[in-house]
Amino acid sequence: MSLQSIEIADGGNAVHLKFDSGSDARFHAMWLRDNSPDPTTRDPGNGQRLITLNEIPRETVVSNAALNGDNLDVTFAPEARTLSYPMAFLHTHAYDNRPVRAAGWLNDDLETWNSDLNDSVPDAPFADLAAGGEGLRDWLSAVRRYGFAKTSAGPVENGALLDLVACFGYVRETNYGKWFEVRAEVNPTNLAFTGLGLQAHTDNPYRDPVPTLQVLYCLENSAEGGDSQVVDGFAAALRLRDENPEGFALLARYCAPFEFKGAAGVRLVARKPMIELAPDGELVGIRFNNRSAAPIVDVPYDDMDGYYKAYRDLAEIVDDPSMAVSFKLSPGDSFIVDNTRVMHARKGYSGEGTRWLQGCYADKDGLLSTLSGLEATL
Numbered sequence: 001m002s003l004q005s006i007e008i009a010d011g012g013n014a015v016h017l018k019f020d021s022g023s024d025a026r027f028h029a030m031w032l033r034d035n036s037p038d039p040t041t042r043d044p045g046n047g048q049r050l051i052t053l054n055e056i057p058r059e060t061v062v063s064n065a066a067l068n069g070d071n072l073d074v075t076f077a078p079e080a081r082t083l084s085y086p087m088a089f090l091h092t093h094a095y096d097n098r099p100v101r102a103a104g105w106l107n108d109d110l111e112t113w114n115s116d117l118n119d120s121v122p123d124a125p126f127a128d129l130a131a132g133g134e135g136l137r138d139w140l141s142a143v144r145r146y147g148f149a150k151t152s153a154g155p156v157e158n159g160a161l162l163d164l165v166a167c168f169g170y171v172r173e174t175n176y177g178k179w180f181e182v183r184a185e186v187n188p189t190n191l192a193f194t195g196l197g198l199q200a201h202t203d204n205p206y207r208d209p210v211p212t213l214q215v216l217y218c219l220e221n222s223a224e225g226g227d228s229q230v231v232d233g234f235a236a237a238l239r240l241r242d243e244n245p246e247g248f249a250l251l252a253r254y255c256a257p258f259e260f261k262g263a264a265g266v267r268l269v270a271r272k273p274m275i276e277l278a279p280d281g282e283l284v285g286i287r288f289n290n291r292s293a294a295p296i297v298d299v300p301y302d303d304m305d306g307y308y309k310a311y312r313d314l315a316e317i318v319d320d321p322s323m324a325v326s327f328k329l330s331p332g333d334s335f336i337v338d339n340t341r342v343m344h345a346r347k348g349y350s351g352e353g354t355r356w357l358q359g360c361y362a363d364k365d366g367l368l369s370t371l372s373g374l375e376a377t378l
């Protein structure tokens with residue numbers, strides 16, 4: 001990475017670099033000082049920062065900046081220290097001239113989908129995942145990209161889903177236990193434990209933080225029906241944004257309360273938007289679950305009509321068959337969903353035969369960490 005010019009700008013408050021590629025970027029003195037890679041600022045072993053912001057003088061400015069081989073040497077006043085920055089680091093971390101993006105933008109790692117994905121459902125044999133390496137990397141990468149993936153031909157054993165989670169991370173234990181049974185029950189505590197069809201939903205929106213992954217693992221499935229479906233909640237939200245932009249904004253602006261009190265001693269409540277945007281507009285989460293939605297009270301009277309219209313519009317998009325990917329799990333098959341994005345549904349099934357799934361929760365940070373590690377080493 002070579003440079004056309006280096007200028008000290010804004011009276012020492014910034015350095016302005018012009019790259020040979022034609023791009024340019026300004027870096028603030030405080031940003032540069034805080035992000036120095038030198039070993040007294042950042043631990044070379046674990047990469048953690050060794051100083052607090054308050055140890056950097058508030059009046060820090062750049063007094064000199066010069067190219068030194070592949071590094072930019074920057075001298076700071078009043079510290080009178082010269083610190084060195086690899087040009088590749090500065091190019092990678094340039095923050096100047098970032099595009100302003102519309103609310104609902106997605107991380108580049110993600111790809112939205114609809115029923116067209118029925119022809120190429122991400123799927124891998126359980127044994128490939130347990131073996132680690134490239135098979136696991138590719139499957140985890142699909143989970144990151146599409147927010148779900150299937151596995152097949154795993155062990156048909158009680159608790160086998162824990163072995164799947166152990167391939168990439170850690171189970172999130174809840175009041176339902178390390179894992180829970182999903183099959184028809186007498187006097188069920190939750191509608192999941194009946195043969196009723198279930199509208200596509202995200203799980204446990206009444207938890208804060210919500211479980212970010214769910215695994216559903218099939219041990220028996222001889223019942224008529226009971227197919228599994230998944231719907232990309234991000235695709236649904238973006239379709240709502242296109243069809244009803246005011247409605248999209250309302251579902252993002254106001255919180256909905258979610259609640260579960262179906263078991264003795266348990267009353268879980270959370271207050272979160274159905275469409276969650278980061279402060280800069282990135283679409284980061286969906287919560288959609290009619291069964292656990294409590295009365296909505298945090299929407300002003302004048303916005304409630306629009307809010308309910310948006311909620312209905314989103315529900316109709318979610319129920320649109322053109323949005324869904326469907327599959328029937330055989331014993332030993334399972335699927336994982338990013339529970340902040342992809343909704344899962346179940347078609348109703350009859351009392352004939354049996355349908356026995358086990359489910360558990362886990363978290364996406366561990367999965368993404370494992371994926372990053374595999375990507376860095378393979």
Ligand code: FE2
Nearest residue numbers: 192202203344
């Ligand atoms: Fe569920």
